[in-house]
Amino acid sequence: MYPQTHVYFAEKVFGRLSEPLALGSVFPDIAQGIVPDRQKSHGCGAEILAYMREQDNDEDLLDFARGVITHGIKPAGLDYYGDEKFLSYERGYCFEKGRVLIDETIKACRLPPTMGWWKTHNIIEMGIELHLSNFNSYGKVLSAAFVNIDLLTRLSQYLGHFYAIEPALLKQRILRFAGFIEISQVTAASLAARYDLQMFAKHHLHIDIPHVAHLIKQAITIVTGDLTDFFTYVLDKVKHNLITLHAID
Known part of the structure; x- marks a missing residue:
């Protein structure tokens, strides 16, 4: 899912x-550019939570870890059900819903069929x-987070140690992500x-930007009928x- 959707979902959860x-809630996508594979970026939520608990047990650090868990694929978060597997579908919800737009997307994005x-x-x-x-401008809280240098510095130090990455490099990656x-x-x-x-x-x-913008509007119509049910199920x-991990009451 996209960033503001992840923030929306985190708010629904907590x-x-x-x-x-x-x-x-958006960090796994940030990490994806600097860690070896998707399992490392999207599959370490429980481990990050445990690591943060071993440190200062600071509420900001724990809140960050809770957000990571809502996003990932292990334990199963929003991206697991959106991308990997949902109900009896071959893949996740977004892949299944996208089937009807494949040919148009290939044209609009000038893609090879594969x-x-x-x-x-x-x-x-x-x-x-x-x-x-x-419904809400979830980008506002993200904008505030991306300019909270104290928070970014602390997180980069802890996460740099967790991933064995230079903290300054990780902080740079977080800031660069905001521009994308x-x-x-x-x-x-x-x-x-x-x-x-x-x-x-x-x-x-x-x-083809105008063509893709048109497809994005079409996508809303495609998901309207069952998007609420999808979020309810995943929630x-x-x-x-989170209850199993003692991260929520």
């Missing part, structure tokens, strides 16, 4: 938001991001423009994980 919680389904699930995620932004995502007022056009930056950075491809599963 009934509140804080800067560390919001930052934790990348079509993968990138189409991003279109669905952006549609969800746009839809949720109508949309944390202001979300529109289909702004999401498509950011996606163009991401696609060029990853694949040296430029997309129950993630809360159970």
